[in-house]
Amino acid sequence: MRVLVVTNLAPTMENHMSGIFVVRRLQQYPKFHIDYLAISLGFEDCWDVRFVKKLLRKNSNAPLDQLLDVKFEHALISRNLAKLLLWRTRLIDNAKLISEYVHRIESMLGDFQFDLIHAHGMYEIPAGEIAYLLARKHNKPFVVTLHGSDVNLLMPKRKQRYTEIFESASKCIFVSKALLEKAKSFGYSGKNAVVIPNGYDPEIFKPMDKEQMRRELGIHKENTHCVGFVGNLIPIKRADKLPEIFESVVKNIPNVRFIIVGDGALRDKILKQMKDLDVVFAGRVPQTEVAKYMNAMDVMVLPSRQEGFGAVVIEAQACGTCVIGSSNGGIPEAIGFEEYVVEEGDQFEERFAKRVVEVLKEGYNINKLLERAKEFTWKNIVFAEMRIYRDVLGLLKLGGTDQ
Structure with a gap:
Protein backbone atom coordinates (compact mmCIF):
# COMPACT_ATOMS: atom_id res chain seq x y z
CA MET A 1 0.00 0.00 0.00
CA ARG A 2 1.25 3.47 -0.90
CA VAL A 3 0.10 6.52 1.06
CA LEU A 4 0.64 10.18 0.23
CA VAL A 5 0.81 12.12 3.52
CA VAL A 6 0.33 15.91 3.39
CA THR A 7 0.50 18.22 6.39
CA ASN A 8 1.72 21.56 7.66
CA LEU A 9 2.29 19.85 11.03
CA ALA A 10 5.93 18.94 10.56
CA PRO A 11 9.21 19.54 12.41
CA THR A 12 11.12 22.75 11.76
CA MET A 13 14.71 23.81 12.31
CA GLU A 14 13.57 25.92 15.28
CA ASN A 15 11.17 23.38 16.76
CA HIS A 16 11.85 19.69 16.27
CA MET A 17 8.73 18.87 18.30
CA SER A 18 6.37 20.55 15.84
CA GLY A 19 4.09 17.85 14.45
CA ILE A 20 5.87 15.14 16.45
CA PHE A 21 2.62 13.13 16.51
CA VAL A 22 2.77 12.91 12.69
CA VAL A 23 6.41 11.81 12.83
CA ARG A 24 5.66 9.12 15.41
CA ARG A 25 2.86 7.77 13.23
CA LEU A 26 5.08 7.60 10.17
CA GLN A 27 7.74 5.74 12.15
CA GLN A 28 5.29 2.87 12.49
CA TYR A 29 4.36 2.64 8.79
CA PRO A 30 7.17 0.29 7.69
CA LYS A 31 6.07 -2.20 10.37
CA PHE A 32 2.74 -2.41 8.56
CA HIS A 33 4.37 -2.62 5.10
CA ILE A 34 3.20 0.87 4.18
CA ASP A 35 5.23 2.81 1.62
CA TYR A 36 4.70 6.54 2.05
CA LEU A 37 5.69 9.93 0.73
CA ALA A 38 5.41 12.63 3.41
CA ILE A 39 5.07 16.19 2.15
CA SER A 40 5.21 19.15 4.51
CA LEU A 41 3.39 22.31 3.46
CA GLY A 42 4.92 25.69 4.17
CA PHE A 43 6.28 28.97 2.90
CA GLU A 44 9.65 30.06 1.57
CA ASP A 45 10.09 33.55 2.99
CA CYS A 46 11.67 36.27 0.86
CA TRP A 47 14.28 38.60 2.32
CA ASP A 48 11.76 41.22 3.52
CA VAL A 49 9.73 38.66 5.51
CA ARG A 50 12.90 37.23 7.04
CA PHE A 51 14.00 40.76 8.00
CA VAL A 52 10.69 41.56 9.73
CA LYS A 53 10.71 38.21 11.52
CA LYS A 54 14.21 38.93 12.79
CA LEU A 55 13.10 42.34 14.10
CA LEU A 56 10.11 40.76 15.83
CA ARG A 57 12.21 37.84 17.08
CA LYS A 58 9.92 35.40 15.33
CA ASN A 59 11.02 31.89 14.42
CA SER A 60 11.99 31.33 10.81
CA ASN A 61 10.00 28.06 10.62
CA ALA A 62 12.46 26.67 8.07
CA PRO A 63 11.47 23.02 7.49
CA LEU A 64 13.49 20.07 8.69
CA ASP A 65 14.28 17.41 6.09
CA GLN A 66 14.39 14.50 8.51
CA LEU A 67 13.60 13.76 12.13
CA LEU A 68 14.50 10.42 13.64
CA ASP A 69 14.19 8.11 10.62
CA VAL A 70 11.27 9.95 9.00
CA LYS A 71 11.96 12.03 5.88
CA PHE A 72 9.87 14.91 4.58
CA GLU A 73 9.72 16.49 1.15
CA HIS A 74 8.75 20.16 1.22
CA ALA A 75 6.08 21.89 -0.85
CA LEU A 76 7.00 25.53 -0.26
CA ILE A 77 5.27 28.58 -1.72
CA SER A 78 7.37 31.73 -2.02
CA ARG A 79 6.01 34.81 -0.26
CA ASN A 80 7.21 38.37 0.15
CA LEU A 81 5.91 40.83 2.74
CA ALA A 82 3.19 42.20 0.45
CA LYS A 83 1.90 38.71 -0.34
CA LEU A 84 1.99 37.77 3.35
CA LEU A 85 -0.06 40.83 4.35
CA LEU A 86 -2.57 40.33 1.54
CA TRP A 87 -3.02 36.69 2.48
CA ARG A 88 -3.36 37.46 6.19
CA THR A 89 -6.06 40.03 5.45
CA ARG A 90 -7.73 37.58 3.03
CA LEU A 91 -7.25 39.94 0.06
CA ILE A 92 -5.58 37.05 -1.76
CA ASP A 93 -8.04 34.30 -2.61
CA ASN A 94 -7.34 31.25 -0.46
CA ALA A 95 -8.31 29.03 -3.39
CA LYS A 96 -5.41 30.39 -5.43
CA LEU A 97 -2.93 29.52 -2.69
CA ILE A 98 -4.35 26.03 -2.31
CA SER A 99 -4.18 25.51 -6.07
CA GLU A 100 -0.48 26.44 -5.96
CA TYR A 101 0.13 23.74 -3.36
CA VAL A 102 -1.74 21.16 -5.44
CA HIS A 103 0.44 21.87 -8.49
CA ARG A 104 3.61 21.91 -6.39
CA ILE A 105 2.80 18.51 -4.87
CA GLU A 106 1.97 17.02 -8.28
CA SER A 107 5.37 18.13 -9.56
CA MET A 108 7.02 16.29 -6.65
CA LEU A 109 5.30 12.93 -7.07
CA GLY A 110 7.61 11.53 -9.75
CA ASP A 111 6.84 7.82 -10.10
CA PHE A 112 5.17 7.58 -6.68
CA GLN A 113 1.78 6.06 -7.49
CA PHE A 114 -0.27 6.49 -4.32
CA ASP A 115 -3.32 4.46 -3.34
CA LEU A 116 -4.77 7.04 -0.98
CA ILE A 117 -4.02 10.41 0.59
CA HIS A 118 -3.89 11.07 4.33
CA ALA A 119 -4.00 14.74 5.34
CA HIS A 120 -3.23 15.93 8.84
CA GLY A 121 -4.89 19.20 9.80
CA MET A 122 -7.09 21.94 8.39
CA TYR A 123 -5.13 24.94 9.59
CA GLU A 124 -4.13 28.18 7.81
CA ILE A 125 -2.55 25.93 5.22
CA PRO A 126 -5.46 23.47 5.01
CA ALA A 127 -3.91 20.08 4.27
CA GLY A 128 -7.35 18.48 4.18
CA GLU A 129 -8.56 20.84 1.45
CA ILE A 130 -5.40 20.25 -0.58
CA ALA A 131 -5.90 16.48 -0.22
CA TYR A 132 -9.53 16.90 -1.28
CA LEU A 133 -8.51 18.57 -4.56
CA LEU A 134 -5.69 16.11 -5.22
CA ALA A 135 -8.02 13.18 -4.60
CA ARG A 136 -10.58 14.53 -7.08
CA LYS A 137 -7.94 15.11 -9.77
CA HIS A 138 -6.38 11.67 -9.38
CA ASN A 139 -9.57 9.75 -8.57
CA LYS A 140 -8.17 8.45 -5.27
CA PRO A 141 -9.70 8.29 -1.78
CA PHE A 142 -8.55 10.63 0.95
CA VAL A 143 -8.59 10.56 4.74
CA VAL A 144 -8.22 13.64 6.93
CA THR A 145 -7.25 13.76 10.61
CA LEU A 146 -8.39 16.74 12.69
CA HIS A 147 -6.23 17.56 15.67
CA GLY A 148 -7.87 20.41 17.61
CA SER A 149 -7.55 24.09 16.80
CA ASP A 150 -8.39 23.43 13.16
CA VAL A 151 -11.92 22.55 14.28
CA ASN A 152 -12.18 24.62 17.46
CA LEU A 153 -10.82 27.90 16.09
CA LEU A 154 -10.81 27.81 12.28
CA MET A 155 -13.88 25.80 11.31
CA PRO A 156 -16.28 28.47 12.68
CA LYS A 157 -14.84 30.91 10.12
CA ARG A 158 -15.39 28.58 7.13
CA LYS A 159 -18.16 26.24 8.26
CA GLN A 160 -19.55 25.49 4.81
CA ARG A 161 -16.19 24.72 3.18
CA TYR A 162 -14.91 22.63 6.08
CA THR A 163 -18.16 20.66 6.18
CA GLU A 164 -18.01 20.04 2.42
CA ILE A 165 -14.46 18.67 2.71
CA PHE A 166 -15.24 16.53 5.77
CA GLU A 167 -18.31 15.02 4.09
CA SER A 168 -16.29 14.29 0.93
CA ALA A 169 -13.54 12.39 2.75
CA SER A 170 -13.60 8.60 2.77
CA LYS A 171 -12.99 8.89 6.51
CA CYS A 172 -12.64 11.80 8.93
CA ILE A 173 -10.48 10.93 11.92
CA PHE A 174 -10.89 13.00 15.08
CA VAL A 175 -8.46 12.75 17.99
CA SER A 176 -11.31 12.87 20.52
CA LYS A 177 -15.08 12.47 20.77
CA ALA A 178 -15.29 16.05 22.00
CA LEU A 179 -13.63 17.32 18.82
CA LEU A 180 -16.03 15.29 16.67
CA GLU A 181 -19.00 16.76 18.55
CA LYS A 182 -17.64 20.27 18.05
CA ALA A 183 -17.38 19.65 14.27
CA LYS A 184 -20.96 18.34 14.25
CA SER A 185 -22.12 21.50 16.02
CA PHE A 186 -20.87 23.45 12.98
CA GLY A 187 -22.92 21.39 10.52
CA TYR A 188 -20.85 18.24 9.85
CA SER A 189 -23.00 15.08 9.82
CA GLY A 190 -20.40 12.74 11.31
CA LYS A 191 -21.49 9.91 8.99
CA ASN A 192 -17.91 9.09 7.95
CA ALA A 193 -16.25 9.91 11.28
CA VAL A 194 -14.05 7.78 13.50
CA VAL A 195 -12.23 8.69 16.71
CA ILE A 196 -8.56 7.71 16.96
CA PRO A 197 -6.50 9.64 19.53
CA ASN A 198 -2.82 10.48 19.47
CA GLY A 199 -0.47 8.06 21.18
CA TYR A 200 2.88 7.76 22.92
CA ASP A 201 6.18 5.93 22.53
CA PRO A 202 6.56 3.37 25.36
CA GLU A 203 10.32 3.27 24.79
CA ILE A 204 10.49 6.93 25.86
CA PHE A 205 7.58 7.44 28.24
CA LYS A 206 7.93 4.84 30.98
CA PRO A 207 8.39 4.80 34.76
CA MET A 208 11.80 5.91 36.03
CA ASP A 209 13.09 6.44 39.56
CA PHE A 376 -2.43 4.30 23.61
CA THR A 377 0.94 3.11 22.28
CA TRP A 378 1.72 4.38 18.79
CA LYS A 379 1.69 0.80 17.52
CA ASN A 380 -1.93 0.39 18.64
CA ILE A 381 -2.94 3.81 17.31
CA VAL A 382 -1.42 3.22 13.88
CA PHE A 383 -2.89 -0.28 13.76
CA ALA A 384 -6.32 1.34 14.10
CA GLU A 385 -5.47 3.76 11.28
CA MET A 386 -4.30 0.88 9.08
CA ARG A 387 -7.71 -0.72 9.51
CA ILE A 388 -9.22 2.53 8.21
CA TYR A 389 -6.91 2.45 5.19
CA ARG A 390 -7.82 -1.15 4.42
CA ASP A 391 -11.50 -0.42 4.84
CA VAL A 392 -11.28 2.60 2.54
CA LEU A 393 -9.48 0.58 -0.12
CA GLY A 394 -11.89 -2.33 0.27
CA LEU A 395 -9.32 -4.71 1.71
CA LEU A 396 -10.90 -6.84 4.40
CA LYS A 397 -7.84 -8.53 5.88
CA LEU A 398 -4.79 -7.06 7.60
CA GLY A 399 -2.43 -9.53 6.01
CA GLY A 400 1.27 -9.25 6.79
CA THR A 401 0.91 -7.31 10.05
CA ASP A 402 1.44 -8.24 13.65
CA GLN A 403 -0.52 -6.31 16.22
Whole structure:
Protein backbone atom coordinates (compact mmCIF):
# COMPACT_ATOMS: atom_id res chain seq x y z
CA MET A 1 0.00 0.00 0.00
CA ARG A 2 1.25 3.47 -0.90
CA VAL A 3 0.10 6.52 1.06
CA LEU A 4 0.64 10.18 0.23
CA VAL A 5 0.81 12.12 3.52
CA VAL A 6 0.33 15.91 3.39
CA THR A 7 0.50 18.22 6.39
CA ASN A 8 1.72 21.56 7.66
CA LEU A 9 2.29 19.85 11.03
CA ALA A 10 5.93 18.94 10.56
CA PRO A 11 9.21 19.54 12.41
CA THR A 12 11.12 22.75 11.76
CA MET A 13 14.71 23.81 12.31
CA GLU A 14 13.57 25.92 15.28
CA ASN A 15 11.17 23.38 16.76
CA HIS A 16 11.85 19.69 16.27
CA MET A 17 8.73 18.87 18.30
CA SER A 18 6.37 20.55 15.84
CA GLY A 19 4.09 17.85 14.45
CA ILE A 20 5.87 15.14 16.45
CA PHE A 21 2.62 13.13 16.51
CA VAL A 22 2.77 12.91 12.69
CA VAL A 23 6.41 11.81 12.83
CA ARG A 24 5.66 9.12 15.41
CA ARG A 25 2.86 7.77 13.23
CA LEU A 26 5.08 7.60 10.17
CA GLN A 27 7.74 5.74 12.15
CA GLN A 28 5.29 2.87 12.49
CA TYR A 29 4.36 2.64 8.79
CA PRO A 30 7.17 0.29 7.69
CA LYS A 31 6.07 -2.20 10.37
CA PHE A 32 2.74 -2.41 8.56
CA HIS A 33 4.37 -2.62 5.10
CA ILE A 34 3.20 0.87 4.18
CA ASP A 35 5.23 2.81 1.62
CA TYR A 36 4.70 6.54 2.05
CA LEU A 37 5.69 9.93 0.73
CA ALA A 38 5.41 12.63 3.41
CA ILE A 39 5.07 16.19 2.15
CA SER A 40 5.21 19.15 4.51
CA LEU A 41 3.39 22.31 3.46
CA GLY A 42 4.92 25.69 4.17
CA PHE A 43 6.28 28.97 2.90
CA GLU A 44 9.65 30.06 1.57
CA ASP A 45 10.09 33.55 2.99
CA CYS A 46 11.67 36.27 0.86
CA TRP A 47 14.28 38.60 2.32
CA ASP A 48 11.76 41.22 3.52
CA VAL A 49 9.73 38.66 5.51
CA ARG A 50 12.90 37.23 7.04
CA PHE A 51 14.00 40.76 8.00
CA VAL A 52 10.69 41.56 9.73
CA LYS A 53 10.71 38.21 11.52
CA LYS A 54 14.21 38.93 12.79
CA LEU A 55 13.10 42.34 14.10
CA LEU A 56 10.11 40.76 15.83
CA ARG A 57 12.21 37.84 17.08
CA LYS A 58 9.92 35.40 15.33
CA ASN A 59 11.02 31.89 14.42
CA SER A 60 11.99 31.33 10.81
CA ASN A 61 10.00 28.06 10.62
CA ALA A 62 12.46 26.67 8.07
CA PRO A 63 11.47 23.02 7.49
CA LEU A 64 13.49 20.07 8.69
CA ASP A 65 14.28 17.41 6.09
CA GLN A 66 14.39 14.50 8.51
CA LEU A 67 13.60 13.76 12.13
CA LEU A 68 14.50 10.42 13.64
CA ASP A 69 14.19 8.11 10.62
CA VAL A 70 11.27 9.95 9.00
CA LYS A 71 11.96 12.03 5.88
CA PHE A 72 9.87 14.91 4.58
CA GLU A 73 9.72 16.49 1.15
CA HIS A 74 8.75 20.16 1.22
CA ALA A 75 6.08 21.89 -0.85
CA LEU A 76 7.00 25.53 -0.26
CA ILE A 77 5.27 28.58 -1.72
CA SER A 78 7.37 31.73 -2.02
CA ARG A 79 6.01 34.81 -0.26
CA ASN A 80 7.21 38.37 0.15
CA LEU A 81 5.91 40.83 2.74
CA ALA A 82 3.19 42.20 0.45
CA LYS A 83 1.90 38.71 -0.34
CA LEU A 84 1.99 37.77 3.35
CA LEU A 85 -0.06 40.83 4.35
CA LEU A 86 -2.57 40.33 1.54
CA TRP A 87 -3.02 36.69 2.48
CA ARG A 88 -3.36 37.46 6.19
CA THR A 89 -6.06 40.03 5.45
CA ARG A 90 -7.73 37.58 3.03
CA LEU A 91 -7.25 39.94 0.06
CA ILE A 92 -5.58 37.05 -1.76
CA ASP A 93 -8.04 34.30 -2.61
CA ASN A 94 -7.34 31.25 -0.46
CA ALA A 95 -8.31 29.03 -3.39
CA LYS A 96 -5.41 30.39 -5.43
CA LEU A 97 -2.93 29.52 -2.69
CA ILE A 98 -4.35 26.03 -2.31
CA SER A 99 -4.18 25.51 -6.07
CA GLU A 100 -0.48 26.44 -5.96
CA TYR A 101 0.13 23.74 -3.36
CA VAL A 102 -1.74 21.16 -5.44
CA HIS A 103 0.44 21.87 -8.49
CA ARG A 104 3.61 21.91 -6.39
CA ILE A 105 2.80 18.51 -4.87
CA GLU A 106 1.97 17.02 -8.28
CA SER A 107 5.37 18.13 -9.56
CA MET A 108 7.02 16.29 -6.65
CA LEU A 109 5.30 12.93 -7.07
CA GLY A 110 7.61 11.53 -9.75
CA ASP A 111 6.84 7.82 -10.10
CA PHE A 112 5.17 7.58 -6.68
CA GLN A 113 1.78 6.06 -7.49
CA PHE A 114 -0.27 6.49 -4.32
CA ASP A 115 -3.32 4.46 -3.34
CA LEU A 116 -4.77 7.04 -0.98
CA ILE A 117 -4.02 10.41 0.59
CA HIS A 118 -3.89 11.07 4.33
CA ALA A 119 -4.00 14.74 5.34
CA HIS A 120 -3.23 15.93 8.84
CA GLY A 121 -4.89 19.20 9.80
CA MET A 122 -7.09 21.94 8.39
CA TYR A 123 -5.13 24.94 9.59
CA GLU A 124 -4.13 28.18 7.81
CA ILE A 125 -2.55 25.93 5.22
CA PRO A 126 -5.46 23.47 5.01
CA ALA A 127 -3.91 20.08 4.27
CA GLY A 128 -7.35 18.48 4.18
CA GLU A 129 -8.56 20.84 1.45
CA ILE A 130 -5.40 20.25 -0.58
CA ALA A 131 -5.90 16.48 -0.22
CA TYR A 132 -9.53 16.90 -1.28
CA LEU A 133 -8.51 18.57 -4.56
CA LEU A 134 -5.69 16.11 -5.22
CA ALA A 135 -8.02 13.18 -4.60
CA ARG A 136 -10.58 14.53 -7.08
CA LYS A 137 -7.94 15.11 -9.77
CA HIS A 138 -6.38 11.67 -9.38
CA ASN A 139 -9.57 9.75 -8.57
CA LYS A 140 -8.17 8.45 -5.27
CA PRO A 141 -9.70 8.29 -1.78
CA PHE A 142 -8.55 10.63 0.95
CA VAL A 143 -8.59 10.56 4.74
CA VAL A 144 -8.22 13.64 6.93
CA THR A 145 -7.25 13.76 10.61
CA LEU A 146 -8.39 16.74 12.69
CA HIS A 147 -6.23 17.56 15.67
CA GLY A 148 -7.87 20.41 17.61
CA SER A 149 -7.55 24.09 16.80
CA ASP A 150 -8.39 23.43 13.16
CA VAL A 151 -11.92 22.55 14.28
CA ASN A 152 -12.18 24.62 17.46
CA LEU A 153 -10.82 27.90 16.09
CA LEU A 154 -10.81 27.81 12.28
CA MET A 155 -13.88 25.80 11.31
CA PRO A 156 -16.28 28.47 12.68
CA LYS A 157 -14.84 30.91 10.12
CA ARG A 158 -15.39 28.58 7.13
CA LYS A 159 -18.16 26.24 8.26
CA GLN A 160 -19.55 25.49 4.81
CA ARG A 161 -16.19 24.72 3.18
CA TYR A 162 -14.91 22.63 6.08
CA THR A 163 -18.16 20.66 6.18
CA GLU A 164 -18.01 20.04 2.42
CA ILE A 165 -14.46 18.67 2.71
CA PHE A 166 -15.24 16.53 5.77
CA GLU A 167 -18.31 15.02 4.09
CA SER A 168 -16.29 14.29 0.93
CA ALA A 169 -13.54 12.39 2.75
CA SER A 170 -13.60 8.60 2.77
CA LYS A 171 -12.99 8.89 6.51
CA CYS A 172 -12.64 11.80 8.93
CA ILE A 173 -10.48 10.93 11.92
CA PHE A 174 -10.89 13.00 15.08
CA VAL A 175 -8.46 12.75 17.99
CA SER A 176 -11.31 12.87 20.52
CA LYS A 177 -15.08 12.47 20.77
CA ALA A 178 -15.29 16.05 22.00
CA LEU A 179 -13.63 17.32 18.82
CA LEU A 180 -16.03 15.29 16.67
CA GLU A 181 -19.00 16.76 18.55
CA LYS A 182 -17.64 20.27 18.05
CA ALA A 183 -17.38 19.65 14.27
CA LYS A 184 -20.96 18.34 14.25
CA SER A 185 -22.12 21.50 16.02
CA PHE A 186 -20.87 23.45 12.98
CA GLY A 187 -22.92 21.39 10.52
CA TYR A 188 -20.85 18.24 9.85
CA SER A 189 -23.00 15.08 9.82
CA GLY A 190 -20.40 12.74 11.31
CA LYS A 191 -21.49 9.91 8.99
CA ASN A 192 -17.91 9.09 7.95
CA ALA A 193 -16.25 9.91 11.28
CA VAL A 194 -14.05 7.78 13.50
CA VAL A 195 -12.23 8.69 16.71
CA ILE A 196 -8.56 7.71 16.96
CA PRO A 197 -6.50 9.64 19.53
CA ASN A 198 -2.82 10.48 19.47
CA GLY A 199 -0.47 8.06 21.18
CA TYR A 200 2.88 7.76 22.92
CA ASP A 201 6.18 5.93 22.53
CA PRO A 202 6.56 3.37 25.36
CA GLU A 203 10.32 3.27 24.79
CA ILE A 204 10.49 6.93 25.86
CA PHE A 205 7.58 7.44 28.24
CA LYS A 206 7.93 4.84 30.98
CA PRO A 207 8.39 4.80 34.76
CA MET A 208 11.80 5.91 36.03
CA ASP A 209 13.09 6.44 39.56
CA LYS A 210 11.67 9.79 40.69
CA GLU A 211 14.51 10.82 42.98
CA GLN A 212 17.12 9.76 40.44
CA MET A 213 15.46 11.85 37.72
CA ARG A 214 15.32 14.89 39.99
CA ARG A 215 19.02 14.58 40.76
CA GLU A 216 19.91 14.00 37.11
CA LEU A 217 17.93 17.09 36.07
CA GLY A 218 19.43 19.16 38.88
CA ILE A 219 16.07 19.90 40.48
CA HIS A 220 16.29 17.70 43.58
CA LYS A 221 15.25 19.29 46.87
CA GLU A 222 14.67 17.40 50.13
CA ASN A 223 11.08 16.94 51.33
CA THR A 224 9.63 18.82 48.38
CA HIS A 225 6.74 18.03 46.05
CA CYS A 226 7.05 18.72 42.32
CA VAL A 227 4.12 20.03 40.30
CA GLY A 228 4.64 20.54 36.58
CA PHE A 229 3.22 21.80 33.32
CA VAL A 230 4.20 20.55 29.86
CA GLY A 231 3.06 22.49 26.80
CA ASN A 232 3.10 25.72 24.86
CA LEU A 233 2.93 28.87 26.97
CA ILE A 234 -0.06 30.36 25.18
CA PRO A 235 -3.56 31.51 26.26
CA ILE A 236 -5.44 28.49 24.87
CA LYS A 237 -3.40 26.31 27.25
CA ARG A 238 -4.37 28.70 30.07
CA ALA A 239 -0.68 29.27 30.69
CA ASP A 240 -1.55 32.83 31.72
CA LYS A 241 -3.23 31.38 34.82
CA LEU A 242 -0.36 29.13 35.90
CA PRO A 243 0.98 31.79 38.32
CA GLU A 244 -2.43 32.03 40.02
CA ILE A 245 -2.80 28.24 40.24
CA PHE A 246 0.73 27.74 41.54
CA GLU A 247 0.35 30.50 44.13
CA SER A 248 -2.85 28.88 45.44
CA VAL A 249 -1.09 25.53 45.69
CA VAL A 250 1.86 26.88 47.64
CA LYS A 251 -0.44 28.64 50.12
CA ASN A 252 -1.67 25.20 51.17
CA ILE A 253 1.56 23.22 50.73
CA PRO A 254 4.62 25.46 51.11
CA ASN A 255 7.20 22.85 50.13
CA VAL A 256 6.38 22.68 46.40
CA ARG A 257 8.73 23.17 43.47
CA PHE A 258 7.11 23.95 40.13
CA ILE A 259 8.43 22.75 36.76
CA ILE A 260 7.51 24.34 33.43
CA VAL A 261 8.48 22.42 30.30
CA GLY A 262 7.73 24.36 27.12
CA ASP A 263 7.94 27.80 25.61
CA GLY A 264 5.74 30.41 24.01
CA ALA A 265 4.56 34.00 23.85
CA LEU A 266 3.61 34.17 27.54
CA ARG A 267 6.95 32.94 28.83
CA ASP A 268 8.44 36.22 30.06
CA LYS A 269 5.16 37.43 31.54
CA ILE A 270 4.43 34.34 33.61
CA LEU A 271 8.02 33.94 34.79
CA LYS A 272 7.93 37.51 36.03
CA GLN A 273 4.67 36.80 37.86
CA MET A 274 6.20 33.70 39.47
CA LYS A 275 9.46 35.34 40.57
CA ASP A 276 8.66 34.67 44.25
CA LEU A 277 7.87 30.99 43.68
CA ASP A 278 10.27 28.05 43.47
CA VAL A 279 10.07 27.51 39.70
CA VAL A 280 12.26 25.53 37.31
CA PHE A 281 11.87 26.66 33.71
CA ALA A 282 13.15 23.90 31.43
CA GLY A 283 12.12 25.47 28.13
CA ARG A 284 11.49 23.38 25.05
CA VAL A 285 13.32 20.04 25.30
CA PRO A 286 13.42 16.73 23.34
CA GLN A 287 10.86 14.05 24.19
CA THR A 288 13.48 11.99 26.02
CA GLU A 289 13.98 14.93 28.39
CA VAL A 290 10.23 15.56 28.65
CA ALA A 291 9.85 11.99 29.92
CA LYS A 292 12.47 12.61 32.61
CA TYR A 293 10.70 15.76 33.79
CA MET A 294 7.35 13.96 33.83
CA ASN A 295 8.89 11.24 36.00
CA ALA A 296 10.28 13.91 38.32
CA MET A 297 6.78 15.35 38.89
CA ASP A 298 4.33 14.24 41.55
CA VAL A 299 1.45 15.88 39.67
CA MET A 300 1.19 17.41 36.20
CA VAL A 301 -1.43 20.05 35.36
CA LEU A 302 -3.29 20.67 32.10
CA PRO A 303 -5.78 23.53 32.69
CA SER A 304 -6.33 24.26 28.97
CA ARG A 305 -9.23 26.37 27.78
CA GLN A 306 -9.44 24.07 24.75
CA GLU A 307 -7.63 20.88 23.75
CA GLY A 308 -8.10 18.47 20.86
CA PHE A 309 -7.08 15.46 22.93
CA GLY A 310 -4.14 16.09 25.24
CA ALA A 311 -1.50 13.49 24.40
CA VAL A 312 0.74 14.85 27.19
CA VAL A 313 -1.78 13.31 29.59
CA ILE A 314 -1.16 9.83 28.21
CA GLU A 315 2.60 10.40 28.17
CA ALA A 316 2.55 11.44 31.83
CA GLN A 317 0.34 8.52 32.83
CA ALA A 318 2.73 6.16 31.03
CA CYS A 319 5.41 7.55 33.37
CA GLY A 320 3.16 6.87 36.37
CA THR A 321 2.41 10.56 36.98
CA CYS A 322 -1.10 11.78 37.79
CA VAL A 323 -2.53 14.57 35.64
CA ILE A 324 -5.12 17.08 36.83
CA GLY A 325 -6.91 18.65 33.87
CA SER A 326 -9.79 20.90 32.90
CA SER A 327 -13.07 19.59 31.52
CA ASN A 328 -12.46 21.23 28.15
CA GLY A 329 -12.19 19.47 24.79
CA GLY A 330 -10.71 15.99 24.79
CA ILE A 331 -8.93 16.32 28.15
CA PRO A 332 -11.46 14.22 30.13
CA GLU A 333 -11.16 11.46 27.52
CA ALA A 334 -7.38 11.54 27.80
CA ILE A 335 -7.40 11.51 31.61
CA GLY A 336 -9.94 8.70 31.84
CA PHE A 337 -10.71 9.24 35.54
CA GLU A 338 -13.35 11.83 36.46
CA GLU A 339 -11.81 12.46 39.88
CA TYR A 340 -8.85 14.14 38.16
CA VAL A 341 -11.00 16.44 35.98
CA VAL A 342 -11.92 19.94 37.20
CA GLU A 343 -15.09 21.39 35.68
CA GLU A 344 -14.85 24.68 33.83
CA GLY A 345 -16.67 27.53 35.57
CA ASP A 346 -16.49 30.17 38.28
CA GLN A 347 -13.38 30.24 40.49
CA PHE A 348 -11.80 27.65 38.22
CA GLU A 349 -8.19 28.41 39.19
CA GLU A 350 -8.98 28.18 42.90
CA ARG A 351 -10.84 24.88 42.51
CA PHE A 352 -8.12 23.53 40.24
CA ALA A 353 -5.38 24.33 42.77
CA LYS A 354 -7.46 22.76 45.54
CA ARG A 355 -7.66 19.49 43.60
CA VAL A 356 -3.89 19.51 43.02
CA VAL A 357 -3.34 19.97 46.77
CA GLU A 358 -5.74 17.11 47.57
CA VAL A 359 -3.95 14.73 45.22
CA LEU A 360 -0.55 15.71 46.62
CA LYS A 361 -1.79 14.94 50.13
CA GLU A 362 -3.80 11.81 49.34
CA GLY A 363 -1.60 10.22 46.67
CA TYR A 364 -2.87 8.05 43.81
CA ASN A 365 -2.71 4.56 42.31
CA ILE A 366 0.26 4.54 39.93
CA ASN A 367 -0.53 1.08 38.55
CA LYS A 368 -3.99 2.26 37.50
CA LEU A 369 -2.40 5.02 35.43
CA LEU A 370 0.18 2.71 33.87
CA GLU A 371 -2.45 0.16 32.91
CA ARG A 372 -4.64 2.77 31.24
CA ALA A 373 -1.77 4.18 29.18
CA LYS A 374 -0.97 0.84 27.55
CA GLU A 375 -3.82 1.05 25.05
CA PHE A 376 -2.43 4.30 23.61
CA THR A 377 0.94 3.11 22.28
CA TRP A 378 1.72 4.38 18.79
CA LYS A 379 1.69 0.80 17.52
CA ASN A 380 -1.93 0.39 18.64
CA ILE A 381 -2.94 3.81 17.31
CA VAL A 382 -1.42 3.22 13.88
CA PHE A 383 -2.89 -0.28 13.76
CA ALA A 384 -6.32 1.34 14.10
CA GLU A 385 -5.47 3.76 11.28
CA MET A 386 -4.30 0.88 9.08
CA ARG A 387 -7.71 -0.72 9.51
CA ILE A 388 -9.22 2.53 8.21
CA TYR A 389 -6.91 2.45 5.19
CA ARG A 390 -7.82 -1.15 4.42
CA ASP A 391 -11.50 -0.42 4.84
CA VAL A 392 -11.28 2.60 2.54
CA LEU A 393 -9.48 0.58 -0.12
CA GLY A 394 -11.89 -2.33 0.27
CA LEU A 395 -9.32 -4.71 1.71
CA LEU A 396 -10.90 -6.84 4.40
CA LYS A 397 -7.84 -8.53 5.88
CA LEU A 398 -4.79 -7.06 7.60
CA GLY A 399 -2.43 -9.53 6.01
CA GLY A 400 1.27 -9.25 6.79
CA THR A 401 0.91 -7.31 10.05
CA ASP A 402 1.44 -8.24 13.65
CA GLN A 403 -0.52 -6.31 16.22
